[in-house]
Amino acid sequence: MDVSILIVNYNTRELTMNCLDSVYASKTDYTYEVIVVDNASTDGSTAAIEERFPEVKLIPNNDNVGFAKANNQGMDIASGRYTLLLNSDTIVQPDTLQTMVSFMDEHPGVGASGCKVILPDGSLDKACKRGFPTPSASFYYAFGFSKLFPHNPRFNQYQLGYLDPNEAYPVDCLVGAFMLVRQEVIQQVGKLDETFFMYGEDIDWCYRIKQAGWEIHYYPATYIVHYKGASSRRKPYKIIYEFHRAMAVFHRKHYRQQYSWLTNTAVYTGIALKFTLSLLKNKLLPSPRAITRPANSTYNQAKPEVK
Missing domain, CATH: 1.10.287 (Helix Hairpins)
Incomplete structure (x- = not known):
């Protein structure tokens, strides 16, 4: 198996169904499996997924255990060379899997990669390429310096707004809405930290991946659409x-x-x-x-x- 695609669902039945439709419309030479972990949804998600996508490996939880723990449950049964964290409110393009897995195969030093992530209005989801939230980076971001000086690297340490979103380069961290990670990396640094319930686990994972000596890359040769709340x-x-x-x-x-x-x-x-x-x-x-x-x-x- 080349890729294990992990999707966490919590009362997002229609979004998740749309996401799965886009995944199964992928045009790729690579093999993949889809694992959906449901955090005790009450909107009929599990029944709908079982009926329409019987090939999905579905893990139903009795409680909402959070994003990190649910993804870890998926990783426990994943068999792919790569693990893809994919939000339920996203739409992948037909070439997304092929493009990103090929990139990873061609760059063995890259431990995790992410594609361009856009919002429904066509603008960039700036979380898809970030620096680490150091105290200085957080200060400049929180107090609006990054907006006042968008092309100044000093004031844009977090969202990296001075970098061209249409070019590829190494970054500190990606977004959990789309993150492709090598199995060797997971074996080395461990899974997501379950101390984080639904935010921050992606940044923490990227921090540990880089600390272990792996590169993290933003690769905008393909993209996904992120239907954020x-x-x-x-x-x-x-x-x-x-x-x-x-x-x-x-x-x-x-x-x-x-x-x-x-x-x-x-x-x-x-x-x-x-x-x-x-x-x-x-x-x-x-x-x-x-x-x-x-x-x-x-x-x-x-x-x-x-x-």
């Missing part, structure tokens, strides 16, 4: 909490020993302040709604020119 609408409290908790967990795990108590205090205070402001802002937004791919959209969209 509407950021302009109200989010459940747990999502906001876990997003900010992940920041603190990552800093404590990887950076606390490298910085002074003053810097660490400033980081944790900043996270707490951002969490509070996010809660207040969230209360003013409309209620959430389901995000689905339009029924008449196609998988093989024209490749966008992201600038």
